[in-house]
Amino acid sequence: MDETLLRTLTPEVIGALVRRGADFASAEDAVQDALVEALRVWPDAPPRDPKGWLVTTAWRKFLDAARADTSRVRREVRVESEPAPGPGEPVDDTLQLYFLCAHPSLTPASAVALTLRAVGGLTTRQIAQAYLVPEATMAQRISRAKKTVSGVRFAEPGDFATVLRVLYLVFNEGYGGDVDLAAEAIRLTRQLAVRTHDAEVAGLLALMLLHHARRPARTGPGGSLVPLAEQDRGLWDTRLITEGVDILQTALAGDRLGEFQAQAAIAALHADAQTAEETDWVQIVEWYDELVRLTGSPVARLNRAVAVGEADGPRAGLAALAELDPALPRHTAVAAYLHERDGDPALAARLYAEAARAAASVPERDHLTRQAARLNALLRG
Template sequence: MDEALLRTLTPAVIGVLVRRGADFAAAEDAVQDALVEAVRVWPDDSPRDPKGWLVTVAWRKYLDAVRADTTRRNREVLVESEPVPGESEAVDDTLQLYFLCAHPSLTPTSAVALTLRAVGGLTTRQIAQAYLVPEATMAQRISRAKRTVSGVRFTRHGDVATVLRVLYLVFNEGYSGDVDLAAEAIRLTRRLAATTDDEEVAGLLALMLLHHARRPARTTPDGRLVPLADQDRGLWDVGMIAEGVDVLQSALGRDRLGEFQAQAAIAALHADARTAEETDWVQVVEWYDELVRLSDSPVARLNRAVAVGEADGPRAGLAALAELDPALPRYTAVAAYLHERDGNPVTAARLYAEAARAASNLPECAHLTRQAARLNAEMRR
C-alpha cells in the first residue's frame, strides 16, 4: 500500500467533499476516517481508482456523521438537497485548502498543524511526535483550528504570503519523529508551486531545495554542527542543487523579486562555490542588500554583517555589526567570529562563551562552547 499516494490525495478529496456542501471541519474528519479505512482495506484489495474510492468512502462517512447528528439538529434538509457528485471533481481544490489552513485568523502553530493534517495528510499522532507534544494536545490544537476557520468561505482568494510563512515554519523547525518535516515542507511547497505561478512560491521552493541539499554535510554523525565554511561539499546533493538553481532562475527571469528569491539567490551562490574560499562574497553582500531592502529584517542585516566581514575584511564586518541591536539573537556569536578573524582571540573566546549561554538550542550551545574552548586551549599553548 502506498502511503505517500494516500497522503497526496488527501487535499483533493477534502476539496471534493467541501464542494459537495460539507463544511470543512466535517469533511476533514470524514477524510481522515476514510484514510484509516484505506490503510486497513487496501493491502488486500487495492482499488483501481484510489481517489474515487476515497471520495466514495469519505462521503459515506460524512453522511453517516451528519445523519447521526440529524435527529438532534434536524438538518435533514441539508443532506437531502446535496447536489449529485460529478463535474466538480475534476477541479483541484488543493490551493483553496492551502489558503484555508494558513488563514490569518489562525496562530502560526495552529496553521502549521492544520496544514500538515489537511494538506499533508499526516495523522495527528505523527504531527504530535514531530513537534514533541502529547497526541491529545495536538488533537485539541487541530480541532480548535478547525473551529476557528469554520466560518471562512472556501474560495480561491487568499494571500499566498501567509501560506509561504507556514511552509517556511514547517521547513525551518525540523524536530524529531518518524516524519521528516523538511522533506514534507518541500513536498507541500512543490505541490503549491505546481498550482500557482507566483514567483515567491518558486523562490521558497528553491530556498528549501538549496538548503536541504546541504543537510548531509551540516552535522557530523554524532550530532555536531558543521559551519558552512567547514562542510564537506562533496556531501552536498548535486541533483537537488541543480533543481533549486533551475527553479530560482526561472523565477528571477520573471523579474518580480521577493525575499524568498533573494534568500535563495544567496544559498545558490554558496552552492556554486566548490570551496569556501571560492565563495563570491561581493555578490553575496549585494544580495543581502536586496534582502534588507525587501524585508528590512534585523536577521538579514546581521547575516549581511557576516558577509561584509568576508568581502571587505573583519573590520568592515564589525563596523556593519556596530549599527545593529546587540540584543539580536546570534549577535554575540557573530561578534565573536569577526573578532577572531580580526586577530583578537581573547575577546573572541569571551564572546563565544557568552554566545553559548544565549544559544537557543543545544547543538548551537555545544558548538559555541567548543569554539571558546578551542581559542582558550590555543592561548594556553
C-alpha cells in the same frame, strides 16, 4: 501498513471532503476516524484504491456525525445533495487545502500551525516545540483556527503570501526536524509554480532546491551540525543546484524582485563557490541589502552582519552587529564568530559558551559548545 502512504493521502482526503461540502473541522475529525478504521481493516484486506476507500469511509463518518447532531440537519441535507467529484477530476486537494488553511480570516501564525497539522501531518506537540510554546497552548490555537475556517469553501481564496511562508516553513521543518516533509514541500511548490507562473513562487522553489542540494553535507556522524564553510561540497547535489539556478535566473529576468528571490540569489552565490574561500561575499552583502530593503527583517540584518564581516573584515561586521538588538536569536553566536576572526579568542570562547546555553536545538548547542572548547584548549596550550 504504509504510514507514508497514509501521511500523503490524509490532506487529500480532507480536501475531498471539504470540496463535497464538509466544514474543515468536521472533515478532519471524519478523516481521523477513517484512519483508525484503516488501521483495523487494511492489514487483512488492503484496498485496491486506498484514497477512494478513505474518501468513502470518511464521508460516511462525516454523515453519521451530521445525522447525530440534530442542530445540523439542514446542513446534512445540503451536503448530501451536492454531487461528489468524478473519479477522473484533476484536482490537487492537498494544494487546495493549503489555500484553505491560509485563509485571510486567520492570522499567519494560526495559518501556519493549522497547515502543519492538517496538511503537513505534524503532531500538535511537534508544532508547539517549533513555536517554543506549551502543547496545550498550541492545541487551543489549532482548535480556534479550525473553527474559524469552518464553513469556508475552496472557492474562497487564501492569502497567497501566507501560503508561500507556510510552504517554506514546512520545508524547513522537513529539512531539520524529525519529520521529513522537504520533498512534499518542493512537490507542492512545483505545482504552484506551474499554476501561477509567479516570480516569487519560482524564487521560493529555487531557494528550496538550492538548500536541499546541500542536505547530504549538512550533518556529520551522529547528526552533528556541519557549518557551511566546512561542508564537503562534493556531496552537494549539482543537479538540484543547476535546476535551482536556472529557475532563479528566469524569475529575476521578470524584474519583480521579492524576498524569496533575494534569498535564493544568496544561496546561489554560496552554491557557485567551489570552496568557501571563493565565496563572493561582496555580492552577498549587496543581496542582503536588497533583502533588508524588502523585508526589514532583523534576521536578515543579522546575516548581513556576518556577510559584511567576510567581505570587509571582522571589525566591519562587528560594527554592523552593534546596530542590532542583542536579544536576537544567534546574535551571541555571530558575535563570538566575529570576535574570533578579529583575534580575541578568550572573548569568543565566552560568547560561544553563552550562545550554546541559549541554542534552540541540540545540534546547534553541541556545535557551539565544541567551538568554545576548541578555543579554550588553544588558550590553555
